Amino acid sequence: MDKPTENNTVNDIKAYLDEQGISYATDARKFDLLALIPSDEQEPAQPENEPTEAPVDSETQAEEDDTETEPPVRDKEVPNVQDTKFTKYEIIVLSSFDGPTRDLLRLALKDDQLYTISEALAAKTALAERMFD
Numbered sequence: 001m002d003k004p005t006e007n008n009t010v011n012d013i014k015a016y017l018d019e020q021g022i023s024y025a026t027d028a029r030k031f032d033l034l035a036l037i038p039s040d041e042q043e044p045a046q047p048e049n050e051p052t053e054a055p056v057d058s059e060t061q062a063e064e065d066d067t068e069t070e071p072p073v074r075d076k077e078v079p080n081v082q083d084t085k086f087t088k089y090e091i092i093v094l095s096s097f098d099g100p101t102r103d104l105l106r107l108a109l110k111d112d113q114l115y116t117i118s119e120a121l122a123a124k125t126a127l128a129e130r131m132f133d
Contacts, residue, residue: 086117091115105124109123
């Protein structure tokens, strides 16, 4: 599936996120869902401890068949949002920011850079201090 844009429906975006293993709130709005999609410069988050399958011989397979295993608690790893970098647009459209914060973020962030949420908020704070001191 191609990377969705704002022209896609919410269901299309959710299907893409599911396919990529990216978690989201079921009541998330379109722009919040789009903000979860890594930008082109950014690699999608990969789980650090992804299991690898070792070759299994027939004896080992027979032993494993006799042993009951518990199902995994989660099938998908949730990316760490604090470490994820976003574009200026993705950060500005997050619903958790109020109007004045979004306005300052528009001024503080550069279009061609990626930021973590904490980096973006630090840039906003630095700009506000320069403007209001």
